[in-house]
Amino acid sequence: MVMKLPYLGSSLFLFLAQVCVVASGFEKGLPILSFDEGYNQLFGDDNIVLHRDGKAVHLTLNQRTGSGFVSQDLYLHGYFSASIKLPADYTAGVVVAFYMSNGDIFEKNHDEIDFEFLGNIRGKDWRIQTNVYGNGSTRVGREERYNLWFDPADDFHQYTILWTDSHIIFYVDNIPIRELKRTAAMGGNFPSKPMSLYATIWDGSDWATNGGKYRVNYKYAPYVAEFSELILHGCTVDPIEFSSKRCDKVQSPEQLTSLITSPQRSKMDRFRRKYMTYSYCYDQTRYKAPPPECVVNLLEVERLKKFDPVTFGGGRHHHGKRHKRSRANRFEADSI
Numbered sequence: 001m002v003m004k005l006p007y008l009g010s011s012l013f014l015f016l017a018q019v020c021v022v023a024s025g026f027e028k029g030l031p032i033l034s035f036d037e038g039y040n041q042l043f044g045d046d047n048i049v050l051h052r053d054g055k056a057v058h059l060t061l062n063q064r065t066g067s068g069f070v071s072q073d074l075y076l077h078g079y080f081s082a083s084i085k086l087p088a089d090y091t092a093g094v095v096v097a098f099y100m101s102n103g104d105i106f107e108k109n110h111d112e113i114d115f116e117f118l119g120n121i122r123g124k125d126w127r128i129q130t131n132v133y134g135n136g137s138t139r140v141g142r143e144e145r146y147n148l149w150f151d152p153a154d155d156f157h158q159y160t161i162l163w164t165d166s167h168i169i170f171y172v173d174n175i176p177i178r179e180l181k182r183t184a185a186m187g188g189n190f191p192s193k194p195m196s197l198y199a200t201i202w203d204g205s206d207w208a209t210n211g212g213k214y215r216v217n218y219k220y221a222p223y224v225a226e227f228s229e230l231i232l233h234g235c236t237v238d239p240i241e242f243s244s245k246r247c248d249k250v251q252s253p254e255q256l257t258s259l260i261t262s263p264q265r266s267k268m269d270r271f272r273r274k275y276m277t278y279s280y281c282y283d284q285t286r287y288k289a290p291p292p293e294c295v296v297n298l299l300e301v302e303r304l305k306k307f308d309p310v311t312f313g314g315g316r317h318h319h320g321k322r323h324k325r326s327r328a329n330r331f332e333a334d335s336i
């Protein structure tokens with residue numbers, strides 16, 4: 001891994017930068033880095049190719065290998081975004097991931113914030129999964145899954161992770177689709193150490209599409225995921241002696257309450273009622289009581305119950321341990 005010198009900007013600059021992010025509604029005026037300015041290749045030999053003056057990247061999966069890239073810097077909090085166009089047609093088993101992690105530095109207690117795109121058989125659209133781990137909390141999956149209101153293989157769409165000291169918000173085309181608020185009860189499960197940004201494409205045949213029923217078919221390769229408008233906007237941190245003090249200054253309560261405006265919140269509610277197909281908060285076969293940060297939204301529960309009464313309740317069945325375990329397996333295998 002290439003270690004970079006710590007960012008030398010003053011905290012005043014960072015404070016102003018963060019205020020600008022909030023005030024601009026996040027999307028406008030943030031610098032779009034060229035690949036060489038912000039990223040390094042992670043793996044995949046020549047399956048990673050730059051386009052358009054180095055501001056667009058194509059990641060390919062073929063029989064030989066997948067591919068991926070990683071930000072040169074580590075960040076503590078910030079706004080991380082990419083326009084992504086996914087491969088079309090038969091993409092079962094293909095996984096495209098756009099995520100933050102520090103798993104290479106903190107092997108036992110890593111943090112992670114994920115967008116995962118799960119390929120599908122021809123005629124069925126990609127699905128998105130989001131997930132969050134903090135301090136190695138991999139026993140507590142916090143997955144949600146959604147369909148989209150468009151075909152993500154047709155055109156570029158913007159996918160964004162906003163990570164602050166107290167909130168994680170996932171956006172699709174600037175519409176918030178998920179908000180995770182830090183609660184005291186979450187303890188270390190809220191990501192709190194500096195992370196790098198990653199983008200990868202890989203063969204997830206064993207689980208990505210109906211639990212491995214539909215595997216990657218290399219007859220349809222190469223699978224190419226296109227990335228552009230890459231935005232890295234956060235507090236860069238030295239990976240060895242990171243101090244979060246400098247980064248903490250960038251948040252004030254007034255800023256946080258305005259993270260999601262009320263029209264945006266209405267859009268988020270509508271999205272979740274219409275397109276969410278799985279939420280760990282309502283999965284009664286996995287968690288007897290929802291993890292502490294979950295806020296029950298009855299409209300969301302109603303829809304999920306209709307969609308899958310065994311997982312989300314609504315039936316009157318009581319399940320024994322054996323059945324529970326098979327349901328947990330089926331979660332991986334979930335078909336939407």
Ligand SMILES: *[C@@H]1O[C@H](CO)[C@@H](O)[C@H](O)[C@H]1NC(C)=O
Nearest residue numbers: 108109135136187188189192
């Ligand atoms: C994170 O994990 C480490 C190692 O397991 C532990 O020592 C530490 O207390 C944890 N931090 C928090 C905030 O829970």
